[in-house]
Amino acid sequence: MSRTALTSNNSGGAAPPLARGGAPSPSHLRQAARSSGSALIVVAALVVIWEVVAVAMVAAEVPSAETKLSAPHLIAQRIVDEAPLIADNLRVTATGALIGLLGGVVIGVAVALVIAQTRFLESAVYPYIIGGQMIPTIALAPIILVATRNPTLTRFLVATSITFFAVSLSTLKGLKSTSHGALELMRSYNASRLQVYRRLRIPGALPFFFAGLKIAAPLAVVGEIVVELTGANSGLGYTILVSQYYGPNYATLFWAAMVITLLLGVLFYTAAVVLERVLTPWQPEFRGQ
Amino acid sequence: MKHSMVAQRAAKMLPPILLAVLVVGLWQSGVFHRIFSLQEFTVAYPDAIARAIGAEAEDLVRHMGYTFLEAAIGFAAGSSLGFIAAFILSEIPWARRGILPVISGLAAMPIIALAPLMALYFGLGIMSKVAVIVIMTFPPMAVTTFKGLTSVDPDLEDLMVSYAAGTKDVLFRLRLVWALPYIFTGLKLNVTLSLIGAIIAEFFAARSGLGFRMSYALDTFDMPVAWATMGLAALLGVAWYQLVAYVERRSIPWHVSMRGQAD
Numbered sequence: 114m115s116r117t118a119l120t121s122n123n124s125g126g127a128a129p130p131l132a133r134g135g136a137p138s139p140s141h142l143r144q145a146a147r148s149s150g151s152a153l154i155v156v157a158a159l160v161v162i163w164e165v166v167a168v169a170m171v172a173a174e175v176p177s178a179e180t181k182l183s184a185p186h187l188i189a190q191r192i193v194d195e196a197p198l199i200a201d202n203l204r205v206t207a208t209g210a211l212i213g214l215l216g217g218v219v220i221g222v223a224v225a226l227v228i229a230q231t232r233f234l235e236s237a238v239y240p241y242i243i244g245g246q247m248i249p250t251i252a253l254a255p256i257i258l259v260a261t262r263n264p265t266l267t268r269f270l271v272a273t274s275i276t277f278f279a280v281s282l283s284t285l286k287g288l289k290s291t292s293h294g295a296l297e298l299m300r301s302y303n304a305s306r307l308q309v310y311r312r313l314r315i316p317g318a319l320p321f322f323f324a325g326l327k328i329a330a331p332l333a334v335v336g337e338i339v340v341e342l343t344g345a346n347s348g349l350g351y352t353i354l355v356s357q358y359y360g361p362n363y364a365t366l367f368w369a370a371m372v373i374t375l376l377l378g379v380l381f382y383t384a385a386v387v388l389e390r391v392l393t394p395w396q397p398e399f400r401g402q
Numbered sequence: 403m404k405h406s407m408v409a410q411r412a413a414k415m416l417p418p419i420l421l422a423v424l425v426v427g428l429w430q431s432g433v434f435h436r437i438f439s440l441q442e443f444t445v446a447y448p449d450a451i452a453r454a455i456g457a458e459a460e461d462l463v464r465h466m467g468y469t470f471l472e473a474a475i476g477f478a479a480g481s482s483l484g485f486i487a488a489f490i491l492s493e494i495p496w497a498r499r500g501i502l503p504v505i506s507g508l509a510a511m512p513i514i515a516l517a518p519l520m521a522l523y524f525g526l527g528i529m530s531k532v533a534v535i536v537i538m539t540f541p542p543m544a545v546t547t548f549k550g551l552t553s554v555d556p557d558l559e560d561l562m563v564s565y566a567a568g569t570k571d572v573l574f575r576l577r578l579v580w581a582l583p584y585i586f587t588g589l590k591l592n593v594t595l596s597l598i599g600a601i602i603a604e605f606f607a608a609r610s611g612l613g614f615r616m617s618y619a620l621d622t623f624d625m626p627v628a629w630a631t632m633g634l635a636a637l638l639g640v641a642w643y644q645l646v647a648y649v650e651r652r653s654i655p656w657h658v659s660m661r662g663q664a665d
Contacts, residue, residue: 155500371516
């Protein structure tokens with residue numbers, strides 16, 4: 114989502130910390146391990162607080178306490194009990210998000226590659242790609258759903274359109290940020306346009322592309338959830354909605370679906386991070402790790 | 403000089419305007435409808451949407467104002483909380499190790515899934531929307547501001563210390579100023595997030611707002627009005643974003659990202 118973060122990091126003068134220290138040493142690794150250890154402790158502490166508050170709310174006889182805040186152990190129990198149901202809906206949401214994300218990536222990269230070729234096209238399209246980040250595009254989901262009466266198509270259109278903007282903008286920035294020195298060098302060796310793209314521009318654009326992908330991946334999940342919350346009849350968002358209305362017996366299912374949904378966003382983001390590390394291990398940030 | 407700059411700007415605006423005219427023209431003349439076999443009663447023509455806006459202008463502007471109010475309150479509260487959290491974390495190194503990853507994780511979560519829950523907690527009032535927006539806008543602001551506060555060039559800090567600058571001076575004259583571009587990045591992200599949060603949360607519990615009106619229009623299959631609410635939401639998003647971008651240009655004209663953008 115931090116599309117503009119790209120600007121201030123990569124083209125901006127505010128150099129990120131990685132410019133400072135050179136290649137991260139093994140101490141970097143140790144630090145990362147320690148950091149995730151501490152994060153786990155924080156998460157565990159939060160879950161304990163959650164548990165205590167939830168139990169206290171039931172004890173204090175807060176109206177519909179279970180729906181307002183289910184206890185983590187009950188939620189976990191429900192996830193186990195309803196594993197097939199949750200898995201089915203998780204599959205619907207995750208598949209929709211993944212297909213939409215792929216669509217957004219393919220179209221976004223294609224558009225970036227095409228409009229990078231001609232200045233006229235770029236100047237015509239670029240303002241709208243920028244504008245895409247100012248507009249609450251996701252709000253189109255319920256309209257598209259009613260217009261098409263086709264949840265599957267709506268899922269695809271919504272997830273694709275919101276991920277498109279993040280990917281095309283970052284990729285285009287990447288394609289345009291090739292160093293002039295390197296370009297001159299390629300030219301002096303009489304490299305063809307295709308060679309320049311294959312060997313220089315595209316590899317150079319990859320870090321930007323991944324910055325966009327890390328924004329787009331969780332957004333794809335948001336798109337699916339909004340489609341499901343506003344009318345589709347399957348998926349985790351749908352499970353959240355119906356289990357809220359089915360009454361107290363479904364309170365823990367309501368929370369189970371919500372927790373799985375939130376974690377799905379983290380999963381998509383993490384997948385993008387891992388993919389970046391695997392495909393661009395040469396980035397300064399990752400060197401020596 | 404001045405004259406050529408105006409001409410340059412006009413030349414820059416021409417291609418996007420041509421594209422807009424082309425797209426609206428193809429839409430209005432039904433070319434898109436034929437290509438994608440769309441129905442007029444589902445995907446309204448631009449003139450029908452414009453008529454819908456004209457006919458219900460007063461009503462729609464009221465809804466727009468309400469959505470903006472919700473979004474602005476949530477935006478201000480969420481962004482402030484994010485800023486405060488980032489500031490505290492940047493001051494307490496041992497706290498950041500565990501908490502910052504958790505906030506980053508929160509930023510990747512589809513918080514909008516909490517909208518029905520917030521409706522349950524806060525009902526029809528403005529709080530049910532504001533709560534969603536606060537939770538949505540808090541993490542991005544915390545992450546970007548933290549990055550800004552902790553990425554200060556150490557040489558500059560050394561320089562200030564060597565001039566016997568106190569902690570307070572370093573904070574106000576260097577670290578906060580250095581963090582400004584990052585803070586604006588967070589604010590710009592939060593503009594769109596606030597509007598999304600407001601509009602979608604209005605689907606679950608609201609008596610007014612663009613999302614509420616959209617939901618009602620969709621229930622009654624009043625498609626031109628539904629498209630009109632989306633158009634107004636887009637307009638609101640662009641205007642608000644431009645406002646933040648304007649304040650940014652005024653506040654940090656020295657930053658590299660702003661060069662050549664002075665107005």
